[in-house]
Amino acid sequence: MKKASSLMEAKAKGNEKKKIITPCCNKVGLKRGPWTREEDEVLSNFIKKEGEGRWRTLPKRAGLLRCGKSCRLRWINYLRPSLKHGHIAPDEEDLILRLHRLLGNRWSLIAGRIPGRTDNEIKNYWNTHLSKKLVSQGIDPRTHKPLINSCSNSISTPLSNHSPKLIPPTPLNHHPIPSPHHHHINIFNQDFDPKITTTTHDYLDQQATTANVTNDEVSRFGLIVRSNEQNLLCSKNEDHCSDDDVFSSFLNSLINDDHGPSACDNDLSMPAYGNHV
DNA sequence: AAGACAATCAACCGCCCTGAA
DNA sequence: ATTCAGGGCGGTTGATTGTCT
Numbered sequence: 240m241k242k243a244s245s246l247m248e249a250k251a252k253g254n255e256k257k258k259i260i261t262p263c264c265n266k267v268g269l270k271r272g273p274w275t276r277e278e279d280e281v282l283s284n285f286i287k288k289e290g291e292g293r294w295r296t297l298p299k300r301a302g303l304l305r306c307g308k309s310c311r312l313r314w315i316n317y318l319r320p321s322l323k324h325g326h327i328a329p330d331e332e333d334l335i336l337r338l339h340r341l342l343g344n345r346w347s348l349i350a351g352r353i354p355g356r357t358d359n360e361i362k363n364y365w366n367t368h369l370s371k372k373l374v375s376q377g378i379d380p381r382t383h384k385p386l387i388n389s390c391s392n393s394i395s396t397p398l399s400n401h402s403p404k405l406i407p408p409t410p411l412n413h414h415p416i417p418s419p420h421h422h423h424i425n426i427f428n429q430d431f432d433p434k435i436t437t438t439t440h441d442y443l444d445q446q447a448t449t450a451n452v453t454n455d456e457v458s459r460f461g462l463i464v465r466s467n468e469q470n471l472l473c474s475k476n477e478d479h480c481s482d483d484d485v486f487s488s489f490l491n492s493l494i495n496d497d498h499g500p501s502a503c504d505n506d507l508s509m510p511a512y513g514n515h516v
Numbered sequence: 517a518a519g520a521c522a523a524t525c526a527a528c529c530g531c532c533c534t535g536a537a
Numbered sequence: 538a539t540t541c542a543g544g545g546c547g548g549t550t551g552a553t554t555g556t557c558t
Contacts (some may be wrong), residue, residue, distance in 0.1 A: 272551095273552080273553090292543085292544085293543075294543070294544070295542075295543065295544090307543090307544095308544090311544075311545090317544095344548090346546080346547065346549085347545075347546060347547085349553085358545095358546075359547095362547075362548085362554080376538090446556065
């Protein structure tokens, strides 16, 4: 595990002076590796009784010889009752592709839009299936553009290059809109944090150059973001003056752009998912 | 049958962000 | 304003499983 990437090392160096990271737990005497059925049961029962949270102290309270982070991960990625288990369906795969095209490697954001799937699962699925699939089709999995048009340096494994450290429009929560129009895939519902407004435009500019989306898409994105910013600034205390619907529709339209230029911004329904990838 | 190699995915790591004190 | 615990994130590792020779 000590093959830390150069980026990690650089990051670590850069942060040396900033703060001393405290380990999440004292690892001495703690169990590592795959979880046993018994441990799963103990963790599940404890969380059902006591609820999630306070992960650092949870192992002790639950009587587990595990790191708190490990417990959290096990619960989030495997034990939560709301999780789907099993193969990624073609429509889910299609949605992952579209979301990745828009969002890049922001696995948690992507997972937030696919009910029952975790960021880890999607990340793994991307790395093991989808990125290869795209490469085999002559598409750069990082940029979603034809490999032949990409800079030769960028033809690499999707994880070999970290996406630039941008400050994206931060979601405040990931609650899918219950929509009567679509079947079982939830549509975007993105809230914006007013605190990020000064960086939003940088983000948009960066987005244009990282080739995740086109300039046109970015400018359309900007309009929505600015609209959100204004609303958030003008009415912090109001219940809802957000453009959730507008933004959802906007992102939805980006996703649907594959199907032609006339994607209707007001159409919340998802397209019929085909194997058009 | 067995060893080598590849693919998969659960789990871990370390950094970053947030909110409470 | 500062500190720090808690929690979240993306990247990476390595054990396990599958496939090939």
